[in-house]
Amino acid sequence: MRLRPHSPRRRSVAIFPAPSRFNLAALQVEFLAEDETIGIIPSLRMDPLHLISGDFGPFRPQISAIVPLWLAIALKKRGKCRIQAPEWMTVERLTEVLEEERQQPQEFRPLPFHYIEISRLLFDHAQDDIPDCYLVRSLIEDIRNVRFHKIEAGLEKLSNKTFAVKLTNLSAMEVNIIRPFTVRTLQALFKHGSDEYHRHSDDRFSQPTVIRVS
Amino acid sequence: MADGEEGAGLEDWTDPSIASSAEVSDAGLLQRAWRNEKLSPELLPFQGELVERVKEQILLEEENLAAFVEESCDELTVSLYRMDLDRTLFMLRSYLRARLLKIEKFALHILTVPEIWERLSSQEQDYAQRFADTLQAHFDSSVLNKLPEGYKSMLKQANSSNENDMIVEPPLDSFVFCKCRRPISAFQLDDKGESIVDMENGDLYIFNYKPIKRLLETDRIELF
Numbered sequence: 001m002r003l004r005p006h007s008p009r010r011r012s013v014a015i016f017p018a019p020s021r022f023n024l025a026a027l028q029v030e031f032l033a034e035d036e037t038i039g040i041i042p043s044l045r046m047d048p049l050h051l052i053s054g055d056f057g058p059f060r061p062q063i064s065a066i067v068p069l070w071l072a073i074a075l076k077k078r079g080k081c082r083i084q085a086p087e088w089m090t091v092e093r094l095t096e097v098l099e100e101e102r103q104q105p106q107e108f109r110p111l112p113f114h115y116i117e118i119s120r121l122l123f124d125h126a127q128d129d130i131p132d133c134y135l136v137r138s139l140i141e142d143i144r145n146v147r148f149h150k151i152e153a154g155l156e157k158l159s160n161k162t163f164a165v166k167l168t169n170l171s172a173m174e175v176n177i178i179r180p181f182t183v184r185t186l187q188a189l190f191k192h193g194s195d196e197y198h199r200h201s202d203d204r205f206s207q208p209t210v211i212r213v214s
Numbered sequence: 215m216a217d218g219e220e221g222a223g224l225e226d227w228t229d230p231s232i233a234s235s236a237e238v239s240d241a242g243l244l245q246r247a248w249r250n251e252k253l254s255p256e257l258l259p260f261q262g263e264l265v266e267r268v269k270e271q272i273l274l275e276e277e278n279l280a281a282f283v284e285e286s287c288d289e290l291t292v293s294l295y296r297m298d299l300d301r302t303l304f305m306l307r308s309y310l311r312a313r314l315l316k317i318e319k320f321a322l323h324i325l326t327v328p329e330i331w332e333r334l335s336s337q338e339q340d341y342a343q344r345f346a347d348t349l350q351a352h353f354d355s356s357v358l359n360k361l362p363e364g365y366k367s368m369l370k371q372a373n374s375s376n377e378n379d380m381i382v383e384p385p386l387d388s389f390v391f392c393k394c395r396r397p398i399s400a401f402q403l404d405d406k407g408e409s410i411v412d413m414e415n416g417d418l419y420i421f422n423y424k425p426i427k428r429l430l431e432t433d434r435i436e437l438f
Binding site: 022023024028031032034035044046047049051052053054070071074078080163164165166167168170172175179182183186187190191 | 239240241245249252253254255268271272275290291293294295297298299301302304385387388389390391403404409411417418419420421422438
């Protein structure tokens with residue numbers, strides 16, 4: 001199962017694919033991630049913005065400000081600011097995280113919930129603001145791969161006795177990718193497993209489990 | 215140096231108590247309502263007051279925008295306000311569309327179960343009624359009137375059925391991904407009392423929808 005979110009290069013604000021059933025499209029997860037705040041260093045002067053999303057500014061040249069990611073990118077695209085790479089997006093931090101991910105086959109390291117979407121957006125629009133961008137990018141790719149392997153391994157443990165699954169430290173995009181498969185699987189297991197479950201008097205099968213994908 | 219982010223460890227990024235104050239603003243509430251509605255297998259209660267407030271804010275922003283354009287404010291400010299407006303409009307519309315999708319899917323069920331009927335806004339109720347009527351007329355004229363007596367009902371397979379077995383019901387036994395908003399201790403997941411969980415603030419879980427329905431309605435968890 002090799003699933004990757006598809007992120008087209010150009011996107012119009014109004015067009016989001018309508019996912020079937022009760023799912024979110026990858027672009028919609030990105031839309032949610034764009035509300036996360038990030039630091040910028042504006043190169044312009046602007047009065048405070050009183051938006052529905054919140055109040056931001058005033059903006060003064062070289063004085064850092066905190067704005068939602070979509071706003072930061074809009075300003076960056078027009079050359080009106082530099083974006084401050086988030087604390088966690090450095091070679092040192094990410095190398096640590098990768099090491100720890102590799103050492104613990106059953107657990108996930110804590111990462112920002114939207115780390116995949118945030119890093120993708122920054123790579124697309126603010127490469128020059130990320131020190132050692134290529135290295136950071138490849139580290140994040142590796143982290144994603146290691147984590148996804150663990151997720152696949154965890155999914156193999158689903159059974160008809162699964163009442164709940166704890167997903168400690170999983171991120172938004174990872175959750176979104178496994179959602180359709182996991183929901184369908186759990187539903188099918190639930191439906192087909194419940195009769196067997198009731199008929200079995202064997203003790204081995206009588207304990208329901210909470211699987212920890214953590 | 216961005217304030218608030220100095221020395222923030224990786225762990226702080228996942229600490230829900232540091233979650234933005236955007237959680238309680240209307241924009242944050244709309245985002246949550248949108249996510250919940252998109253991901254839940256059944257229709258949730260209509261957030262009428264929230265929608266009204268958001269509509270007012272949208273109108274206000276549209277007026278401001280028109281004023282800015284009149285005064286030929288700089289193009290950047292105008293475009294930023296426009297983006298914010300577009301984003302809010304998208305969320306509101308998507309929220310309403312997600313509901314309409316479910317209304318169409320489960321129209322007959324909605325009309326026959328009063329508890330669910332209550333969850334619709336008056337415009338949605340109007341829509342649901344007209345949709346069901348149109349559906350009925352269509353089925354009658356294309357299929358049902360041509361079937362033998364005793365099989366003409368849209369609600370029952372045959373007049374001899376005990377219940378309305380042709381009505382599609384929302385799949386309450388589906389599974390959903392949820393995030394905990396308030397700590398919950400010793401929550402019982404099944405009727406036998408064999409499966410009990412303790413949930414901390416911010417925990418991410420996959421649950422069967424039926425047992426946690428109540429928690430969703432009381433805002434103690436949210437869907438993701």
